[in-house]
Amino acid sequence: MEQRLVFDPEILRRYDVSGPRYTSYPTAPQFHEGLDDRAYAEAAQSTNGAEPARPLSLYVHVPFCDTVCFYCACNKVVTGNYQRAQRYLHYLEREAELQGELFDWDRRVGQLHFGGGTPTYLGDEDLRRVMEILGRHFRLDDSDAREFSIEIDPRAVRPGTIPLLGELGFNRISLGVQDFDPDVQRAVNRIQPFEVTAKAVEQARANGFESTNFDLIYGLPLQTVETYTRTLERALELRPERLAIYNYAHLPQMFKTQRQIREADLPDAAEKLAILETTIKRLTDAGYVYIGMDHFALPDDELAEAQRAGTLQRNFQGYSTRAEYDLVALGPTAIGKVGATYSQNLRELDAYYARLDAGRLPVFRGLALSADDRLRRDVISELMCHSRVDFAAIEARHGIVFGEVFGDALRRLQGMEADGLVRIARGRLDVLPRGRLLLRNVAMAFDAYLATEGQQRYSKVV
Numbered sequence: 001m002e003q004r005l006v007f008d009p010e011i012l013r014r015y016d017v018s019g020p021r022y023t024s025y026p027t028a029p030q031f032h033e034g035l036d037d038r039a040y041a042e043a044a045q046s047t048n049g050a051e052p053a054r055p056l057s058l059y060v061h062v063p064f065c066d067t068v069c070f071y072c073a074c075n076k077v078v079t080g081n082y083q084r085a086q087r088y089l090h091y092l093e094r095e096a097e098l099q100g101e102l103f104d105w106d107r108r109v110g111q112l113h114f115g116g117g118t119p120t121y122l123g124d125e126d127l128r129r130v131m132e133i134l135g136r137h138f139r140l141d142d143s144d145a146r147e148f149s150i151e152i153d154p155r156a157v158r159p160g161t162i163p164l165l166g167e168l169g170f171n172r173i174s175l176g177v178q179d180f181d182p183d184v185q186r187a188v189n190r191i192q193p194f195e196v197t198a199k200a201v202e203q204a205r206a207n208g209f210e211s212t213n214f215d216l217i218y219g220l221p222l223q224t225v226e227t228y229t230r231t232l233e234r235a236l237e238l239r240p241e242r243l244a245i246y247n248y249a250h251l252p253q254m255f256k257t258q259r260q261i262r263e264a265d266l267p268d269a270a271e272k273l274a275i276l277e278t279t280i281k282r283l284t285d286a287g288y289v290y291i292g293m294d295h296f297a298l299p300d301d302e303l304a305e306a307q308r309a310g311t312l313q314r315n316f317q318g319y320s321t322r323a324e325y326d327l328v329a330l331g332p333t334a335i336g337k338v339g340a341t342y343s344q345n346l347r348e349l350d351a352y353y354a355r356l357d358a359g360r361l362p363v364f365r366g367l368a369l370s371a372d373d374r375l376r377r378d379v380i381s382e383l384m385c386h387s388r389v390d391f392a393a394i395e396a397r398h399g400i401v402f403g404e405v406f407g408d409a410l411r412r413l414q415g416m417e418a419d420g421l422v423r424i425a426r427g428r429l430d431v432l433p434r435g436r437l438l439l440r441n442v443a444m445a446f447d448a449y450l451a452t453e454g455q456q457r458y459s460k461v462v
């Protein structure tokens with residue numbers, strides 16, 4: 001499989017259209033209210049009874065943050081009132097109880113992810129309590145094979161938090177860093193001295209965490225190639241196993257706090273492209289491989305290994321292993337993937353609570369995948385995760401003739417083929433090193449919904 005990457009600015013400029021990031025296919029705009037809590041419960045129960053029992057993956061969305069970072073586009077609630085978190089925990093417990101009833105006890109939770117917002121907004125005792133709640137309603141894997149991960153804001157941990165998380169079974173950690181430059185940090189209202197991040201990394205390593213990820217963003221105010229190079233050097237001093245380098249999505253119409261960012265301070269398109277080029281060169285020189293869609297990893301990290309083994313999956317958290325697990329989602333806005341369905345929880349806390357008060361699961365929309373959706377999901381997932389599609393393997397899994405179903409899609413890729421971005425030959429589609437930053441453009445050729453939906457709501461490639 002192709003893990004190399006070639007940066008070609010002229011090609012990137014030419015292909016810089018808006019498009020989905022394919023954390024799911026079909027994408028969230030296709031979800032509808034026809035898939036409600038009852039339909040979800042039925043779908044969930046139908047996944048029981050497999051031989052051997054299918055493991056579960058749990059996602060818990062903790063929406064709270066202490067302060068707001070101006071750039072933030074996450075689903076979050078900024079509050080200094082901790083009682084709001086306690087109220088949330090009360091309801092999370094009810095949700096876990098309702099969800100837990102749907103799944104047989106032989107279904108081990110081999111993968112767990114806490115995302116947000118900021119999961120460590122919860123105090124140490126409450127983090128412990130959440131794990132107790134989950135352990136009461138689900139069978140949490142206590143073996144070394146488990147993959148339990150958590151998103152951490154290094155500014156929001158107490159001295160004992162990371163050791164406690166290790167004790168609770170977490171073994172992967174993701175740190176929000178964004179940028180180490182003090183001026184950039186001030187401009188986005190996120191002051192986070194290098195030492196604070198370094199301390200979190202050190203504690204994670206000392207407490208048995210196997211993999212540390214940093215989130216960085218490029219395109220933030222006051223960033224230049226020079227400042228960003230220094231940020232990368234500082235990140236590399238700590239040598240995280242994984243790095244996510246996100247392109248700043250500036251959508252001030254949608255995210256009010258982004259209006260606090262002065263447009264004049266934002267790097268222009270040419271500077272952003274130059275920052276991306278520098279980043280790719282610096283990280284590959286330092287030994288990282290490009291996984292796809294913003295993600296880099298050291299070659300011996302399980303993400304890079306899973307990619308070489310062909311077992312990587314794309315999900316709502318980015319990339320992950322264990323594609324075969326059913327994903328059960330808890331908390332407001334959380335999205336699950338159970339059987340051949342997607343399901344999303346209510347977004348507003350009050351609505352989420354009201355549903356649980358009525359004794360019902362807070363699922364408000366979703367989608368049951370058709371055979372055609374499942375086929376295209378498989379192709380798009382192969383592209384996003386492994387940068388290739390083996391036609392015979394798809395034909396065997398879905399009982400179709402690839403050329404008959406996807407003749408149009410392959411024709412749509414002729415331009416990219418002529419530009420040396422993909423190769424279609426001998427029953428395979430391969431994304432070439434020059435096309436790897438344009439995975440979503442390749443995937444879009446296989447998306448049956450794009451023609452009807454338009455593309456205005458999506459962010460740009462670069």
Ligand SMILES: C[S@@+](CC[C@H](N)C(=O)[O-])C[C@H]1O[C@@H](n2cnc3c(N)ncnc32)[C@H](O)[C@@H]1O
Nearest residue numbers: 071072073116117151152153176215246248249
């Ligand atoms: C839920 S936060 C991570 C955990 C924690 N809240 C923190 O900030 O440390 C998820 C990540 O999304 C990224 N992010 C947020 N807003 C973004 C935006 N507008 N454009 C690109 N990336 C963004 C940031 O890198 C952030 O670390």
Ligand code: SF4
Nearest residue numbers: 065068069072074117
């Ligand atoms: S980046 Fe993280 S800490 Fe900052 S507002 Fe967003 S979710 Fe909260």
